[in-house]
Amino acid sequence: MAEPRRWYLITYDIRDPKRWRKVYALLKGYGEWLQLSVFRCLLTDRDREQLRWELARRMDPVDTLLVIGLCGGCVERVRAINPGEDWPEEPPPFRVL
Amino acid sequence: MSPRPVVVEPTLRVHALHALAYCERLFYLEEVEEVRVADAAIFAGRRLHARLEQEGERVEVEVSSEVLGLHGKVDAVRERAGTLVVHEHKRGRHASGEGGPEAWPGDRLQVGAYALLVEECFPGTEVECRVRYHQTETTVCFPLDEPLRQDVVAAVARARLLRASGMRPPVTTEERKCARCSLAPVCLPEEERIGSGAERPRLFPEDDVRQVLHVTTAGSRVGRASDELVVTPPEGEGEPVRLPVRTVSALVSHGAVQVSSQVLALCVERDVGVHWFTSGGRYLGGLGGGGGNVQRRLRQFEALRQEAVCLGLARRLVAAKLEGQLRFLLRASRGDVDAREVMGSAVRDLRALLPGCAEAASLDVLRGLEGAGAARYFGVLPYLLGDDVDPRLRFDGRNRRPPRDRFNAVLGFLYGLVHREVEAAIRSVGLDVAFGFFHQPRSSAGPLGLDVMEQFRVPLADMPLVASLNRRAWDAEADFEVTPEHVWLSKAGRAKAIELYERRMRETWKHNVLGYSLSYARLVELEVRLLEKEWTGTPGLFATFRLR
Numbered sequence: 198m199a200e201p202r203r204w205y206l207i208t209y210d211i212r213d214p215k216r217w218r219k220v221y222a223l224l225k226g227y228g229e230w231l232q233l234s235v236f237r238c239l240l241t242d243r244d245r246e247q248l249r250w251e252l253a254r255r256m257d258p259v260d261t262l263l264v265i266g267l268c269g270g271c272v273e274r275v276r277a278i279n280p281g282e283d284w285p286e287e288p289p290p291f292r293v294l
Numbered sequence: 295m296s297p298r299p300v301v302v303e304p305t306l307r308v309h310a311l312h313a314l315a316y317c318e319r320l321f322y323l324e325e326v327e328e329v330r331v332a333d334a335a336i337f338a339g340r341r342l343h344a345r346l347e348q349e350g351e352r353v354e355v356e357v358s359s360e361v362l363g364l365h366g367k368v369d370a371v372r373e374r375a376g377t378l379v380v381h382e383h384k385r386g387r388h389a390s391g392e393g394g395p396e397a398w399p400g401d402r403l404q405v406g407a408y409a410l411l412v413e414e415c416f417p418g419t420e421v422e423c424r425v426r427y428h429q430t431e432t433t434v435c436f437p438l439d440e441p442l443r444q445d446v447v448a449a450v451a452r453a454r455l456l457r458a459s460g461m462r463p464p465v466t467t468e469e470r471k472c473a474r475c476s477l478a479p480v481c482l483p484e485e486e487r488i489g490s491g492a493e494r495p496r497l498f499p500e501d502d503v504r505q506v507l508h509v510t511t512a513g514s515r516v517g518r519a520s521d522e523l524v525v526t527p528p529e530g531e532g533e534p535v536r537l538p539v540r541t542v543s544a545l546v547s548h549g550a551v552q553v554s555s556q557v558l559a560l561c562v563e564r565d566v567g568v569h570w571f572t573s574g575g576r577y578l579g580g581l582g583g584g585g586g587n588v589q590r591r592l593r594q595f596e597a598l599r600q601e602a603v604c605l606g607l608a609r610r611l612v613a614a615k616l617e618g619q620l621r622f623l624l625r626a627s628r629g630d631v632d633a634r635e636v637m638g639s640a641v642r643d644l645r646a647l648l649p650g651c652a653e654a655a656s657l658d659v660l661r662g663l664e665g666a667g668a669a670r671y672f673g674v675l676p677y678l679l680g681d682d683v684d685p686r687l688r689f690d691g692r693n694r695r696p697p698r699d700r701f702n703a704v705l706g707f708l709y710g711l712v713h714r715e716v717e718a719a720i721r722s723v724g725l726d727v728a729f730g731f732f733h734q735p736r737s738s739a740g741p742l743g744l745d746v747m748e749q750f751r752v753p754l755a756d757m758p759l760v761a762s763l764n765r766r767a768w769d770a771e772a773d774f775e776v777t778p779e780h781v782w783l784s785k786a787g788r789a790k791a792i793e794l795y796e797r798r799m800r801e802t803w804k805h806n807v808l809g810y811s812l813s814y815a816r817l818v819e820l821e822v823r824l825l826e827k828e829w830t831g832t833p834g835l836f837a838t839f840r841l842r
Binding site for chain 2: 202221225227229238241242245246247249250253254288289290291292293294
């Protein structure tokens, strides 16, 4: 039994290059960079709260953040509209490189 | 007047009183053993406090007192009409009392302690406590009265007593508290309750959702770019692969792979295990696991220094291993009359060895029994392979260092992976691999790792290997590198073996004693935790799992 995970789309608008770099580096540790200031992350509740806390420490009140949780149906629709993209429900537990 | 000798006992975090009021065992694990696990609620709480700071709501005040034996940070202290008001913010709901909202006992104690500390700084001033519950948006007020003072003093005394004692308090009787406790994966309350005869199955411990990353391509480099691991293959063999560090649970490097020191630092910081194998598949060692855990280690050393404890554990371990071999033989030959006939005598011999384990007089006797069992078991293992298995893949006795046939090459590699898993589990539980109870200390491998591993050889290596050979999953040419002296796995073969093993680790099965399903990956860690419980209060559960 694993902790359940969900896909999140995370976008931000940071008004200062220094803070922006910090936030960008932080998010790189949690998920995949999709487009300018847009990340997707597969997170447990614990990861999500940790990420939000770490972001709160790096961001300023003038910056904005949007965390969008995607339900199973939403993810399927993303797949249907962008068929090239892979949004696995449960990524394999190991990788061999 | 000559100064009195001062016995300085370190002050206690006020926050610890909150844990103490919730569960004495939680207090002990956090404050004495320093095991802390942050769950979603804890991060949400931290974020609440960060937000309050931004809104200009909060003036943190650090207070401490040798007299009271406490130190801590008050969220805010304000003066209102001559009364000092101590504020504390909580993310959750308030407790409901008879006359409306009330503070939870732990919160009362915590704020009461802050109030006492504040009072000590401003003697003679009246002090009032306020707890703000953000989920329900209610504020609960109560004065610092005599009963509350006494509660705090009593709690500090109790905390000091627990801190001084070497024994872990028992699991709380209020089960529902465990469901929301962040330390439940370490404390394993349900397992303890099962051990004491109660039946309350529960899905635990949880699987790690992160990936194990095996880097097998010789010449790869693993580097760090901010919080990503970047695996760059040798020139001309493809693009770098980037992985967010939080999606990785362990980095396993096979053979000639460069891992930068920045990656090592990141992995240590983020609790990612790093392990090294030789290109031939021998486990060299690894990094990882929490620092310290000195209490656990001391208890381990104390327990395993007693010969009776070691003998008792070793008896059960050898019995578990022999029974595992026996059950695998019976299971694999089920319904196969010919195989049963060939195996008849081996099965009988193995059965006859079992009672001897329970009454073996010394470790040497047990080693003899183990050896006799292994001889019988490996003697008949070849008969479990189907008729259509490639003759080059057949098995004729165990050999190693180096393996001289293909079967032994894969088996040795799989054992190496099992060994890694067990050592990683021992480290993460906070025990010392170097001090075991059955194996003799040897140069490279830690005896405790070899001890615990014995139970897992059959289910995690032998069984999947025999099954995969019977499925004809192996290619005798492409998967191996054969020289006259030894046989190694080729790159393709190694990838196959890793896949076989990792898939097996994710298979779930129902534990015969604990009664709930869990994956083999979690079983390994569970066994180590149960082993630790052998000398910390709940003996009798280690080495009790059996194949069906």
